[in-house]
Amino acid sequence: MTRTGSLGRLGYGLAGLGGLLVLMEAVPRLGLVDARFLPPASEILGTLAGQLVTPELWIALGETMRGWALGLALAFWAAVVLGVVIGIVPGLRGLTSSTVEFLRPIPSVALVPLATLLFGPSLGSTLMLVVYASFWQVLIQVLYGVAAVDSVAFDTARSYGLSAWSRVRHLVWPTALPYVMTGLRLAAAVAFILAVTAELVIGSPGLGAEIQVAQSSGAVPAVYALIVLAGLVGIGVNAAVRLLERRVLAWHPAVRSEVAA
Amino acid sequence: MRVVRLLALPVLLVLAWWAVSGSSFYLPSPDRVGRAFAETWFSERLVLDVLPSVGRLLAGYVLAGLLGVGLGVLIGLSRRLRATLEPVLEFFRAIPPPVLVPLIMLLAGIDTPMKVLVIVSGCVWPILLNTVEGVRALDEVLSDTCRMYGVRGASRMRRFVLRGASPQIMAGLRQALSIGIILMVISEMFASSSGLGFTIVLFQRQFQIAEMWSGILLLGLLGLALSVLFRGVERRVLSWYYGSGAERA
Numbered sequence: 214m215t216r217t218g219s220l221g222r223l224g225y226g227l228a229g230l231g232g233l234l235v236l237m238e239a240v241p242r243l244g245l246v247d248a249r250f251l252p253p254a255s256e257i258l259g260t261l262a263g264q265l266v267t268p269e270l271w272i273a274l275g276e277t278m279r280g281w282a283l284g285l286a287l288a289f290w291a292a293v294v295l296g297v298v299i300g301i302v303p304g305l306r307g308l309t310s311s312t313v314e315f316l317r318p319i320p321s322v323a324l325v326p327l328a329t330l331l332f333g334p335s336l337g338s339t340l341m342l343v344v345y346a347s348f349w350q351v352l353i354q355v356l357y358g359v360a361a362v363d364s365v366a367f368d369t370a371r372s373y374g375l376s377a378w379s380r381v382r383h384l385v386w387p388t389a390l391p392y393v394m395t396g397l398r399l400a401a402a403v404a405f406i407l408a409v410t411a412e413l414v415i416g417s418p419g420l421g422a423e424i425q426v427a428q429s430s431g432a433v434p435a436v437y438a439l440i441v442l443a444g445l446v447g448i449g450v451n452a453a454v455r456l457l458e459r460r461v462l463a464w465h466p467a468v469r470s471e472v473a474a
Numbered sequence: 475m476r477v478v479r480l481l482a483l484p485v486l487l488v489l490a491w492w493a494v495s496g497s498s499f500y501l502p503s504p505d506r507v508g509r510a511f512a513e514t515w516f517s518e519r520l521v522l523d524v525l526p527s528v529g530r531l532l533a534g535y536v537l538a539g540l541l542g543v544g545l546g547v548l549i550g551l552s553r554r555l556r557a558t559l560e561p562v563l564e565f566f567r568a569i570p571p572p573v574l575v576p577l578i579m580l581l582a583g584i585d586t587p588m589k590v591l592v593i594v595s596g597c598v599w600p601i602l603l604n605t606v607e608g609v610r611a612l613d614e615v616l617s618d619t620c621r622m623y624g625v626r627g628a629s630r631m632r633r634f635v636l637r638g639a640s641p642q643i644m645a646g647l648r649q650a651l652s653i654g655i656i657l658m659v660i661s662e663m664f665a666s667s668s669g670l671g672f673t674i675v676l677f678q679r680q681f682q683i684a685e686m687w688s689g690i691l692l693l694g695l696l697g698l699a700l701s702v703l704f705r706g707v708e709r710r711v712l713s714w715y716y717g718s719g720a721e722r723a
Binding site for chain 2: 225226233307311312317319326327329406413424425428445
């Protein structure tokens with residue numbers, strides 16, 4: 214693979230995607246699966262193309278991305294601030310660990326009924342689920358990151374009279390940043406899943422709600438088209454966060470030497 | 475002292491909950507939720523709703539594990555297959571698993587097979603992709619050594635391939651577990667007449683607030699129990715890995 218390089222890889226990958234499309238075209242056309250349940254790939258993509266020119270789809274997509282971005286941002290900053298405080302103040306980590314370990318595994322979908330009661334089918338519900346799910350992903354990584362600060366460097370900074378704020382700014386933050394970015398990457402994926410879930414289950418406006426509507430009205434090709442779109446957006450979200458990670462950590466040895474973290 | 479440290483914040487939080495609980499209809503006091511918990515879940519609901527849910531989760535999770543590891547090893551061992559399938563698999567992984575619920579309902583109805591299928595369809599991707607990654611990154615020197623010493627077939631698979639990839643496989647299984655719990659709940663919220671997810675939503679619709687909270691609590695405890703269980707298994711399976719001084723990723 215090294216000789217043929219990335220071009221060869223690309224060729225194989227395209228062949229794989231092409232194969233999937235051919236398979237999804239052939240299976241319903243040959244009658245192996247009822248086309249009512251699995252429309253041919255051309256029909257799915259055609260439906261998607263048709264939907265992409267309607268403003269409704271873009272509005273729904275915008276709603277989903279708004280819930281995703283707002284929720285992620287809220288969770289991220291809350292987790293970073295709390296994580297740094299818990300990590301730095303002596304004794305606080307021991308005090309909070311049992312609570313964190315208890316709250317973290319609670320599946321955020323457990324909050325669906327509560328969100329429904331408090332907010333109904335609106336952005337608030339989406340935000341509640343997204344924030345809860347992504348908060349822990351970031352917090353745990355921030356805690357790891359702050360714990361990774363070299364204690365000698367910390368003591369040195371203190372004896373040189375750096376204020377608490379500059380210690381955080383110039384020592385703790387750069388050390389924790391790779392961990393923080395990992396947390397952000399994990400949280401971004403989870404946040405997208407939960408944003409769509411909230412729309413699907415509670416009915417907050419967005420892609421998930423569109424899928425639910427399409428399903429209950431029996432518009433099968435539209436269901437598939439929207440799922441394909443959700444997958445594409447998911448890929449976009451992952452790629453964007455990876456790009457951001459590389460940008461932010463461009464100075465870091467792990468990124469500079471191209472060693473995969 | 476250690477006990478005090480562990481319990482101080484939880485006790486404080488429960489006290490705070492108690493203090494503010496009277497102020498809102500949506501927030502019953504801890505003792506009411508506790509009583510609702512005992513009455514609701516230590517009854518036939520445990521057998522009718524909770525155990526079937528957990529059973530479906532485990533069935534789907536185990537199926538996804540077998541499928542993911544099996545296919546992952548196959549794909550990981552072949553360079554061409556890997557290059558061909560990787561974009562397709564990445565696409566499937568990027569689809570938020572819950573959106574498959576309406577689709578699978580269409581294909582498989584609303585009974586147990588649908589719910590298990592939903593769980594499999596969501597859990598399989600992280601396991602599959604992590605297995606591929608783990609098999610790909612196997613030590614080449616070790617691989618050659620195995621060949622030199624004539625370690626082949628099942629023995630090679632068990633002692634070298636699966637063992638060597640197990641840290642990544644476990645990482646995939648860990649991700650899949652939390653997805654599995656989400657899907658267990660969602661598949662039951664959608665179209666169902668029993669199960670944990672269904673029951674909790676039913677309580678919410680009937681404004682049985684304390685019971686609803688007890689359901690949330692139960693789901694939390696379930697998530698906690700499964701993650702503790704998983705950590706135990708992980709420590710066992712990967713004892714050689716931690717023992718060798720390798721850091722946890």
